[in-house]
Amino acid sequence: MxxxxxxxxxxxxxxxxxxxxxxxxxxxxxxxxxxxxxxxxxxxxxxxxxxxxxxxxxxxxxxxxxxxxxxxxxxxxxxxxxxxxxxxxxxxxxxxxxxxxxxxxxxxxxxxxxxxxxxxxxxxxxxxxxxxxxxxxxxxxxxxxxxxxxxxxxxxxxxxxxxxxxxxxxxxxxxxxxxxxxxxxxxxxxxxxxxxxxxxxxxxxxxxxxLPAPWRGWQQAALTATATFCAIGSTVVAIAAAGASWEIPTSQGEASWPPVALALLAFISAPVLFRCARSSSQRACLIAGAVVAVAVTGLLIAWAQAPRTNPALGVGLRVPLLFAALLLLLLAGGAALAASLLRTRTARFLPSRNLGQQLAWLAVPGVVALALLLIVQPLARNYVLSSNERVDRSPRPAGKATPSVLNGTVAWVSKATFGAGAEEAISTQYGIAIPRPNGVVDMLDAATGDLRWRYTRSDSDDRPTIVATGDGAYVLAQFPDVGYLLLDANTGQRKAAWAGRTRGHLIQQAQPLLTGEPATHGSDKLHGLDPNGHERWTFEPGDCSDLDAVASTDAVLAFLGNCGDEPDAMTGLDLKSGKKLWTKTATDTYRRPVVAGGLVVVAEPGGDSDVPAALTAIEPRTGAIKWRWPVPQTWACRTLLNAAGRYLVVVDCPGPSTIENRHTVVTAIDTVTGKTAWQVTARVDPRSKVAVTADGRVVSLSRDTETCWANVIERTGFRQVRLPLGITCSRDAYAVGNQVLVTGDNAVIALR
CATH class of the missing domain: 1.10.3210.10 (Hypothetical protein af1432)
Incomplete structure (x- = not known):
């Protein structure tokens, strides 16, 4: 005071x-x-x-x-x-x-x-x-x-x-x-x-x-973590880009140092950006801004240098991966800059640690990892898939196929596609699909042979493997190093690409669609899929020496060979759900299952011979044996089984499998009764490759000194038809439904 x-x-x-x-x-x-x-x-x-x-x-x-x-x-x-x-x-x-x-x-x-x-x-x-x-x-x-x-x-x-x-x-x-x-x-x-x-x-x-402040400062921590882990993610993606090619086919002068340099830059940036995000100095802002500028410049250069695709040149996986690495580096620099500015203006004084900051540091690396797996990787693959595909098509609607009556004349000649690969043609609702070399699938009009559409991949040099699925509405094509692609049979547009985990599946049956997955460790797997690769169910019987399956319209019959300590067995599964319906021990190893008339017909082994002892028809939903058809002991050839409507068509030779035997026997078995409906023996080389039409006709080609002949074995007997000139007899005939195709000089030919 x-x-x-x-x-x-x-x-x-x-x-x-x-x-x-x-x-x-x-x-x-x-x-x-x-x-x-x-x-x-x-x-x-x-x-x-x-x-x-x-x-x-x-x-x-x-x-x-x-x-x-x-x-x-x-x-x-x-x-x-x-x-x-x-x-x-x-x-x-x-x-x-x-x-x-x-x-x-x-x-x-x-x-x-x-x-x-x-x-x-x-x-x-x-x-x-x-x-x-x-x-x-x-x-x-x-x-x-x-x-x-x-x-x-x-x-x-x-x-x-x-x-x-x-x-x-x-x-x-x-x-x-x-x-x-x-x-x-x-x-x-x-x-x-x-x-x-x-x-x-x-x-x-x-x-x-x-003060109770469990969340204060989480924004700052999240930005710092984003800057750090996005730089780390950029490093990982850049390293992956270094192992991929910039274009397909890879050019000899392709530089490999840009992704390596980017990986090194991103690796160094991670700790630097961490320090910048935690500093309010002007130097921290300048360093973070420099990283942003480098990333933007890299993106512009990569965009300008990206390959322009054509049928002979495709985009490699390095392109999208390099873009992704630069975008991650851009995000890292932007987050560090934002964190530094935020610390300068409003967040200079924060608790050293709290729940919000700890959760941010835990959540951000998880989000970055998920983004790499669920966003970056799928986007990169989709970019490559989209950039390397071309579809050329005609606006005309699909015509209706005319069954071949085999009268020695030609229905049409298609110059739009070469004969190579035509023996692997498949029938769809909208025409005939043919795989070709260099990653091409052609769809021909079944009525005229005109090209309806052509699907081309710039990143594939091999011939794809194709099957028809979805009741013929789709073509499922497997391209080497690409995987399974689902093409619309009407337009040729890609509807889906199977995910990476399903790319290694093996097609067991196309309609309905079943795939198998051999075990590298653990159990073999059988998958029920939709055409787009979506997995409806998975059946895992264990580590088996053999796993085969076929399906009817509502059930799957799986053949299990030596699954662990279990004996050989047959198992019935529901087609929609994969639920196990029944299991039976198989005393014999059944081979060559074929679905005919709603039944699964299998060949009982005949000892050391390739000729089966009998053909057995199994009802796949219950496992009941409907009938058994003994195979004559005199038959000695391959015993081919083909489904033709309600009939099972069996092709063999009635005698010893020797060069002197020049006869072929064709038997049609009624799948309802298990009885022989008709049987014809003809003087046709049993070693010739045959084509079986949907109505049960068996066709093969043979040649004499001057003429190419069509050998036709059918219910009414045997006949030979002289074919016009220009047909290459050295190549086999093939059946697409009830239409018989052959090949000529750089052409596919439909017989009338």
Missing amino acids: VELRARWDGLVPGPGELADALITRYVERNRRAYRDHYLETVLAALESLIQLSTDPSSVRLAAWFHRAVHEPGGTPAEDAEASAHLAEELLPQYGIEPIRVAEVARLVRLTGELAAPATDTYAPPRRDANGDVLLDAVNAILSADPVRYAVHVAEVRRDAGDRRSALEQRYDDVRELLDGHLYRTQLARQRLGPVARVNLETELAGLDSE
Whole structure:
């Protein structure tokens, strides 16, 4: 009290009644904060700065009055306004001239906002020297010794009322002070600034421990983690790109250093960006910005250098992988830059660790890994698939095939496709699909032989393997190094590409679609799939020496050979769900299963001979044996089994398998009764490859010195048909439904 009274002497002429009245206000019993020791600190600091003011008396009076009125829980602005009114009321009573009273009131009102601007916005000619000195003196309490500062803070928080609200308000106030300049004058910054900042940061750390802040700072942690792990992800993708080709076929002069250089850059960037994201310095922002610039430049160069595809040149996997690595590096640099700017502006003072930050550091690497597996890898594969495919098609609708009556004339000649690969032609709802070398699938109109569409892949040099599925609505083509692609049989457009995990499956049956997966470890697998590769069910019998399966319209019959310690067995499965219906031990190893008339017909082994002992028909849903057809013991050839509607067509030779035997026997078995419907023996070389039409006709080609002949064995007997010139007899005939095709010089020919 004495020290305060001494500081007043001479400030206002006359006795010290005004000083006593003001001191009384600062020591009132109901006042919790801004008491006499606070005023003493302000006045002491003011004396060290007063030489910077232009009106020292007004500044001193404003310091005495600035908290003369204070209500518990009141805001600084409310206190300043009430204190300014008090000065305007009392000072004229003591002879203070009006101009000084106005200046004092103005200065007191300035103390309602104590936080300094982030940067100096005052121009020298308009600088408010009196206001700067007063506000710096009022903020001098921030640089008090730690004990006095702690007492002041406790008083302010107690004065604010509700503890939780007081803590949150104080936290915001301290953050606002630290985010700007604490003092306006250079002298105060030098003398008071360092200590004040230490006090405030110590208080903020204490508030962090008191305030429940489980999530504060998660954005900063997430950005830092994103910068770090995206750079790591960029490294991984760039390394993968180094092992892929830029274009297909790979050129000898193709440079391999760009992905290696990018991987090295991304690897170095990971720790650098981690430090940048945790720093608010200008250098950190410049480094993060440089990484962004490098990534953008790399993307532009890669875009300009990307190969332009044509039927002979395709895009390699390195192209999308390099784009993905650069995008990840761009994301990493952008995240580090955002984190650095966020730390500079609003998030400089964060708890060292909390639940939100820990979860962010755990979640971000998981998200990056999932993005690589579920987004980057599929997008890269889809980019390559889309970029390397071409579809050329005719707008004309599909015609209806005319069955071949085999009268020695030609129905049509297709010059649109070469004969190579025609023996692997398949029938669809919209024409005849033929695989060709160099990754091509042709669809011919079954009525005219015209080319309806051609699907070409630039990244494949081999002939694809094709099957018809989806009741002939789709062509499922397997391209080496690409996998299974589902093509629309009407348009040639790709409808789906089987996922990577199904690319190694083996087609067991195309309609309905079954695939097998041999075990490298664990169990062999049998899959029921939709045409697009979607897996409906999986059957795992164990590690088997042999696993085959066929299916009827509603059931699957799986043949299991030596699965672990189990004996050979047959198992029936539901076609839709894969549910096991029945299992039977197989005393014999059945071979060559064929689905005919809704039954599965298998060949019983005949000892050491390739000729079976009998043909057995099994009902696949129940496992019941419907009939058994003994194979004559005199038969000695291959015993070919072919389904033809309700009949099973069996092709063999009625005698020893010798060069002298020139006869072939064809037998049609009624699958309903298991009886022979008809049987014809013809003088046809049994070693000739035969084609069996959907109505049960067996056709092969033979040649004499001048003419090519079609040998036709059918229900009515045997006949030979002279074929026109131009047909290549050295190649076999093949049947597509009831249409018989042969090949000529660079052409596919349909027989009438």
